[in-house]
Amino acid sequence: MIKILYFAGLRESIGSSGEEIALPPGVSDIARLRAHLAARGEPWGSLATARNLRTAVNQRMVDEGAAVQDGDEIAFFPPVTGG
């Protein structure tokens, strides 16, 4: 299983703060996971269309090539705007 989290505007457009799913076969990195999640259609379409989407694996910001493994916590979110 992997844990997926959505934040801020992405959370609102998807209408969910996250989900737990089995690591899909063939999904080994962030880019493939994102494509897999978006391919399920609405309400996850914004995972494909959102500009500059950021990602964290196990609470560390990573780029789209980062590996994904069973047990990981993966977060998708817009560019941060704190401070």
Added chain:
Amino acid sequence: MIKILYFAGLRESIGSSGEEIALPPGVSDIARLRAHLAARGEPWGSLATARNLRTAVNQRMVDEGAAVQDGDEIAFFPPVTGG
């Protein structure tokens, strides 16, 4: 008359915080005033020997070429060390 002020280490080495004197004939700028004051001998010798002496005319920092006029307040002091 001009008012002359000495500060910090210069004040201590001269042993005076200042003096009022008539503007000496031929003294039209800071460099000449400084040379005139130092030429009087001790205790004003450190006006000649002090390194990096700073000067203010009428409470504004100036360089040695700045003009001196009757009625001015002229201050000599070491590089500042506040803050």
Added chain:
Amino acid sequence: MPVDIPGPASSVSVQHEPFDVGAEIAAIAAGRPAIGAVASFVGLVRELPGCPGGLSAMTLEHYPGMTDKALEDIVGQARGRWQLQDVRVIHRVGRLAPGDAIVLVVVAAAHRGEAFAACEFIMDYLKTRAPFWKKEETRDGGHWVDARDADDAAAARWDV
């Protein structure tokens, strides 16, 4: 026997409650005679330009599992770049009104160059790397604040 001198410390907090800038600075400086310079920064909820009175509130969302780690990582990077005596970072979350303080960064060092540089570095990295998001409420409803290109540029300066 060597004297027991407190080592470098730092701490980050993510909280709903307001903070007391003066108390935080005083706590850092107290009993630390090697500190000669304390640089600090406070970020506040700002009225929207050209729209006075238009902003009624702002909500700060964050990623609870990650925020502390992200802030500690940023502070660790600052410590790796400069000789620092102490660092304190507080970031608020939840609902805030115009004029409320959002973030505090305090950096103590022997000399001011290090304190200023590290304080600005931490803010620049926090703005692009720490998982907080602002949603503004105005008369017209709510909207998520867009990230500023200027913030990316500010953070990029430090990678030289």
Added chain:
Amino acid sequence: MPVDIPGPASSVSVQHEPFDVGAEIAAIAAGRPAIGAVASFVGLVRELPGCPGGLSAMTLEHYPGMTDKALEDIVGQARGRWQLQDVRVIHRVGRLAPGDAIVLVVVAAAHRGEAFAACEFIMDYLKTRAPFWKKEETRDGGHWVDARDADDAAAARWDV
């Protein structure tokens, strides 16, 4: 009728008394919703390196007729370079102990880049242009602190 909005303000103080950093920052930010960023700096009397306990006191001498003018001039230069909402400078004089605060600079602006730059600029110029002199008292007697070349270099950066 236009609303009466307080204009840009600033003030400098030279005083024996301690100052309250938190109160100064709060006073600047209060009721000024255009302020989004407050950068501040506190300089403290530092223990001499390699000589803990060696510094018993420090005396700050100044040129009373000139100090306010010099500080106001420096603040005016900062206002000419950056868009600032408010500036506050406090410099203490007289006898101070290790750990005592010497100087406070607070700069408020819409954005942090201006606040940080102006705060550092004011400190760099103050260090080389404001007529204050430090005399340290140690076990071996008193001596006037030498000006640091690093301070001249820091001030020179801004003339680019």
